[in-house]
Amino acid sequence: MFNLNSAPVAPTPALRRRAERMATGSAVFGAMGDVTLTDSAIIILFAQMIGAGDMFSMLTTSLMPLFNGLCVILMAWLAERMGYRRLIIRSCSLSVIAYILVVFTPFFGSGSVPVVMLIGLLLIFSVLHTAYVAGWFPLLDTFLTKERRGPYLSTMRFSWQLSAATFLFLAGLFIGKEPPLWKLQVVLLFGALVFAGRIFFIAAIPEFVVQRKDSFGFADGLRQALANKPLVGFSAYLFMLNLAAYGTLPLTTIYLKKYLIAPDNVIVMISAVTLVGMLL
Numbered sequence: 001m002f003n004l005n006s007a008p009v010a011p012t013p014a015l016r017r018r019a020e021r022m023a024t025g026s027a028v029f030g031a032m033g034d035v036t037l038t039d040s041a042i043i044i045l046f047a048q049m050i051g052a053g054d055m056f057s058m059l060t061t062s063l064m065p066l067f068n069g070l071c072v073i074l075m076a077w078l079a080e081r082m083g084y085r086r087l088i089i090r091s092c093s094l095s096v097i098a099y100i101l102v103v104f105t106p107f108f109g110s111g112s113v114p115v116v117m118l119i120g121l122l123l124i125f126s127v128l129h130t131a132y133v134a135g136w137f138p139l140l141d142t143f144l145t146k147e148r149r150g151p152y153l154s155t156m157r158f159s160w161q162l163s164a165a166t167f168l169f170l171a172g173l174f175i176g177k178e179p180p181l182w183k184l185q186v187v188l189l190f191g192a193l194v195f196a197g198r199i200f201f202i203a204a205i206p207e208f209v210v211q212r213k214d215s216f217g218f219a220d221g222l223r224q225a226l227a228n229k230p231l232v233g234f235s236a237y238l239f240m241l242n243l244a245a246y247g248t249l250p251l252t253t254i255y256l257k258k259y260l261i262a263p264d265n266v267i268v269m270i271s272a273v274t275l276v277g278m279l280l
Helices: 013-038 041-049 054-082 084-103 113-141 146-175 181-195 197-203 218-227 229-245 248-258 264-279
Strands: none
Touching: 013 041, 013 054, 013 084, 013 113, 013 146, 013 181, 013 197, 041 054, 041 113, 041 181, 041 248, 041 264, 054 084, 054 113, 054 218, 054 248, 084 113, 084 181, 084 197, 146 181, 146 264, 181 197, 218 229, 248 264
């Protein structure tokens, strides 16, 4: 379906800019699907509607960051051997299948079966997403110059956060105050289809010629990273920050739903506010 064996090309200025646009498109389309499935009130409301308790509902939002941390080094090793673009396309293709299966979990029996399937599929999606993360930043290095790094990354991040926030606001307007299950399924299915756009944008990025240092391997890079005290310190800071703050949104969602009896559309819109805060 995608030409993964094309010959590498020289990174001309025109091709670099085209690659930047394609990479931004992949971030925008991928983020709209990502936040809907793993980082918003949509998936929590969906999980509770198919019978998940509070613990499993919160677990749905914790799997992706957990496995991003646990599997990223292994996936980085795999990316070096398979190729960044190839790994991203294949992992995202499998992610779309897992995503679509999530939408149809309510039809797979009754009781705890849909809940177990939901957690299992989200686990698979999270591991595959780690493969995307492991390949994404090295892929950027194949065409992004040092001078363009700051302007590009800031513009790209602003673009995907704006699109994801807009998508969640529109989803909140669509589902209404007391949505039936099928409306949440429609939002998730649309999120899966939008998420698939990431594959086509990544496939449109050419394979660039990259000069590699044969003497600098994966183990060397890992040792250098561990020896970099500012990097290790910043990693520890992020660990403590996320440990303290990452559960705020899912916990707030459950609190709004069960104790403040807030309408579901308002809860979804509040989850979009976190992205608006990042934009500001």
